Amino acid sequence: MRFRNVIREYFTFTRNERLGIIVLLVLIGLGIAANQLVFYFEKPAKIDPDELDELMLVLDKRRKDEQRAKGVLFTFDPNTIDSLALDSLKLPLRIKRNLLKYRDKGGRFYKAADFGKLYGVTDSIYAQFEPYIVVEKTFSHKKVPKEITREKDVLSDKSKKRYQAPVHHEKEMPDLIELNLATPEELVILYGIGEVLSKRIVKYRNLLGGFASLEQLNEVYGLKPETIKKILPYLELDTSLVAQININFAETKELARHPYITWDMARALVDFRSANGFIHDLQLVRLNGLINDQDFRRISPYLKTKE
Template sequence: MRFREIIRDYFTFTRNERIGLTILLFLILVAFAANQLVFYFEKPGKADQEKFKQLLAMLEQKQENERARFRLRGSLFHFNPNTIDSLALDSLQLPFYVKKNLLAYRAKGGRFYADADFRKIYGMNDSVFEAIKPYLQLDKRKPTIYASERKPEQPLSSILEPGVKEPARPAIQPIEINAATAAELKTLYGIGDVLSSRIIKYRDLLGGFSTLEQLHEVYGLKPETIENILPYLKLDTGQVKQINVNFAEPDELARHPYVSWDAAKAIVDFRSGNGFMNDLQAIRLNKLMSEEEFQKIYPYLKTKN
């Protein structure tokens, strides 16, 4: 009997409660029906094709204005990176830091003889280089004529009066380029204060010349001047300063004109992950730099003290 009382107490409604539940159910049904009727009778608005076209034209015009403003910042034109002045360089469409580093490289005596030389500018990336590459106009390097290939000069005796002896010529001692002072370099024909200073600065930047051909990389030193002074120069490669790749930090490596920051970082990262290098060929075999870069920097690197 107790169970029936519990059921009656919880599931039996009074008259007022039954009326309230009925009204509540009615309101729920009305709200549900109204919600469905709104979607049934609502008609979608027609798309205004003209307004859409006008909006599309406005967006296209805005994009064109942005492109025009970008073009006004600079333009691409044919230029020689060895001779372009700062004013013309400023109007060239290149990142500011690339222009700055180009001028700094030239100020240190650097020159560009191949497209790959221009790619090595600090801050240059592949996309910028590919865009600018067709506009590069580089000087063609004249072949160097060494002393053994020079045509003999007309002997003085052939133009002297008969019976007049040719005066004795003073012996000229060749100058060792890696130890020469500015005063010694100025004794060479065509070398003055400015060029002697540039030769020494670039020599110090390299760590010494490994070949006399590198004189072509000295800013302002003309090929014909180099041709004239080569017979009076000698080279001691034993004085070339080498960098130990097993201990050098990226900054030290990247200070060398032949090493880009990316290559310096790649060498140090490879060393950190694989241990000390026993052979410099590891740089080439693991493509830590290009083949051309490796051949140029090879005389300036070492793996042991």
């Protein structure tokens, strides 16, 4: 009997308590319904193709930077892989250097097993990379018999009179091109720069707000270091054309839109400004640990504190 009274005491509600429970259940139901109605009536945002393209370039660059830092495995030809792709390969740094030195001295790989003979490549490293090595059959180390060589020389001498090699005309190179003002049509005449790369350079320049250094060309997706080296003599750079962001007035979203500024960096800048007032010296950003020294060197040309 006593046990029944205890149960009744704890599980019997007064009229006001029952009314409160009903009101709470109604509020919960309204909250669930309102949450569903928001998604039902919300209209999808319009997508700007240009902004989407720019965002994809930034994301692709960041993804490649992360891959380069970690290293990945992919098929490669040790005879032709360039330094940029080699930098992304998950291979010990000492072996990458040895491979480049070996090629610079005229060394060639004729089969995958030759990679295992490279200085620094252990059996375990070779076993890991062997499935990814693809050597093109373009080099031959077999000696040509002297008789065949003489016959080939005689035939070539006779054919020289009947055949004349066509003359290949190179692009007519300009004196100098201002990189921060150049159009895709102007850039396309540079060595190794086609329509795709010229548009990509201009698009990335606009995304940055202008190039602050010619070295930033290395950040353009698909632009190889050897191509950059050949076009640098034909480029000049006016850094006064670089668009700067005023960190005393810019909001988080505006700051984070820049390729060099992450959302966390932008939020830290805005929070610091809100707590301490206007920033009169850019060095305060670095000294207060809002941006590390390496990022500060890249970002500072695009920031200002005064109009």
